[in-house]
Amino acid sequence: xxxRIMGEGQWKLDDxxxxxxxxxxxxxxxxxxxxxxxxxxxxxGALLDAVRHLGEPLADExxxxxxxxxxxxxxTLEEVRAMLSDDGLIPG
Numbered sequence: 001x002x003x004r005i006m007g008e009g010q011w012k013l014d015d016x017x018x019x020x021x022x023x024x025x026x027x028x029x030x031x032x033x034x035x036x037x038x039x040x041x042x043x044x045g046a047l048l049d050a051v052r053h054l055g056e057p058l059a060d061e062x063x064x065x066x067x068x069x070x071x072x073x074x075x076t077l078e079e080v081r082a083m084l085s086d087d088g089l090i091p092g
Contacts, residue, residue, distance in 0.1 A: 002058070003051050004066035006075070011055025012064075018090065021050060025090040032081055040077050047089075048073055 001018065004010045013021075024047040031039035048070060058064060070089060071080045083089060 001067050002064045003055060003068045003070060005048055005051060005070050005072065007072040009060060010058040010062075010064060010066060011051050012058060013051065013055040017050075017054045020054075021047065022090050024050060028080075028089065029084070032077060032084070035077075037077060040080075044071070044075070044080070045073060 001013050001015055002010055003013055024043055028040065028043045028047060031043055051070065068090060069083075071083060080089070
C-alpha cells in the first residue's frame, strides 16, 4: 500500500501494517467526535509516526498513485474532519 502524508511524501507499507494503523484511526475519529484537541494532536502524531516507522520512504521522483492520503502533521481538527469518510481516514 502506498501512503502519502500531505506535504511530506510517500511511504510503501505492507498490507499487514494496516490493522495497527486502523486502531489509531479509530482513536483519532473518537477524539474528533468528542472535540478532544489534545488527544487528536497526540493520536495524529502517532499515526503519522507509525507510517514513517513502518513504511519504506519512496524517492520524491518516484511518484506513485497513493492508496491512502493522510493529513499533514500541523492539520487542524477541522481540516482533518473534512477529509474523513464514514470509516475515518483509513478505510476498513
